[in-house]
Amino acid sequence: MTNDLPLSKEQILDAAEQVLRRFGPDKTSVVDVAKVLGVSHGTLYRHFASKAALREAVTERWLHRSVAIPLEDIAARKDGSAADRLRLWLDTLIAGKRKFAAEDAEMFAMYAEVTLHAVEIIASHVDRLMGQMAVIIEEGIIKGEFKPASSIKTANAIFMATSRFHHPAHVAEWSSEHPNEPFELVWELLLSGIVSSHES
Amino acid sequence: MTNDLPLSKEQILDAAEQVLRRFGPDKTSVVDVAKVLGVSHGTLYRHFASKAALREAVTERWLHRSVAIPLEDIAARKDGSAADRLRLWLDTLIAGKRKFAAEDAEMFAMYAEVTLHAVEIIASHVDRLMGQMAVIIEEGIIKGEFKPASSIKTANAIFMATSRFHHPAHVAEWSSEHPNEPFELVWELLLSGIVSSHES
Structure with a gap:
């Protein structure tokens, strides 16, 4: 049975994530995702040309939604010291990765694998994070809290x-130690x- | 044909390394090493109970001979500043790992794999390196070059x-960037x- 309503990218990624979680990243194909959505595999191949493209898109969304967005909020705050904000930003980044690794080991392994190959996705994600951190550091420099330097x-x-x-x-080192x-x-x-x- | 002379640990590890390099770490068995040495596999199993034990022993020797020993010499020097010595120690550590990864990718992959599981070997190697670094830092503190702190x-x-x-x-990140x-x-x-x- 196929469904003729146009699919949004979010709907496709929701279905892809659900199928990846159910069957495991190694066993999920583009066809499996098409089945869940009730569309032809041709329709889905127009969005994702390969299994790798599907995995990359799911990873990219996770990095955006679960990593970059919450950190953006911290970088945009104006309360407290720059040092405290920088520490909170790093703590949030680290806690988010550890939580993902601990609660969803299979999806985390997929993400770790994707980061090795999806050079552009990772570079653009890291650039965004660097911009956030630079905002915090720049403010610390302006307030005289940090030494002058290239933020x-x-x-x-x-x-x-x-x-x-x-x-x-x-990831292998995180589970065996006290996180802090x-x-x-x-x-x-x-x-x-x-x-x-x-200041010191 | 078997050889009745007693084998030294070094002779066994030399043969193991040679066989691992020739057949690749995934395909090498304890029996292959016994054949090269001309001894029964029973003799060799007395030294290494498994393929994993063989791989760990070869990795341990590499860490000792190619990493810890050259760094020990740097830590023991008394010339120049502590900062210069610390930098040379780190540069040597980093260059050694990159050279190994670039020139001997298959053996490096085996080493990377072993480090994930051979917790005791790695902990004792890292402890040794930390002792070396602490010597350099301690000297910097005594000379007033570094701030007082736990070395x-x-x-x-x-x-x-x-x-x-x-x-x-x-390792995946090293090859795509300028090392320094x-x-x-x-x-x-x-x-x-x-x-x-x-000082600053």
Whole structure:
């Protein structure tokens, strides 16, 4: 039975996510998603040319909706110190990745796999996050809380220096440790590298 | 034809490495190594109870001989500043991992896989490296070059904050970038976190 109503991208991605979760990322095909939606596989192939494209689109939506949007809200706040906001931003990023890995291991493994190949999706996601972090850092510099520096370079440095806590390649290490202790050590070191000396 | 001379651990590991390299880590069995050495597989199983044990022993030797020993020499030096020595120690660690990944991709993949499971081997290797770094940092603190802090905690923080550049899980990112640029950003931030303010 096929359905002739035009499908929105969101509807397709909802169905794709549901099928990926039910059958597992390795076993899900574009045809399986078409069946759930009650459309021909030709219709679905016009949106996603391959299984890889489907997986990438689902990952991209997750990164946007569950990572970038909540972090955007934190970067846009104006209350409190820049250091506190930066810490909250990083804590939220790290907690989001750990929660996803712990609660949905199979989808997380798919996301980790996609990040290795979907270079453009990841680059544009990371660029967006770097812009958010740079806003927080820039404000800290203007308020004299942080030392003068290139806010975007500092954002990149902090993101790379905290990879062990949010990059999906490190998932194996997350489950065996207390989440906050090792990060606390790194955070103290990074913070002491950016605060202006009359603040510390 | 079997050989009755007692085998040293080094001889066995030399043969194992040679066979792993020739057949590939996935296809090498303990029996293949026994054949190369001209001993019964019973003899070899007394040394390595499984294929996994063989792979772990080869990885452990590589970590010891090609990573820990060269870094030990750097940590033991007394010339120059602590910051320069710390940078050389990190550069050597990073260059060693990149060289291994680039020149011997299959063995590197085996090492990356082993590190996920051989928790004790990796913990004892990392402890040794942390001791080396702490020696360099401690000297920087005594000379007034670095701020007073726990040298072992600082060593751990720097090691974690540079994971992206030496942890095998990041191998996919290394090949597509200029090796020094991103590390330089992180290094500047970390250094500015540890130098004492009258030095900077």
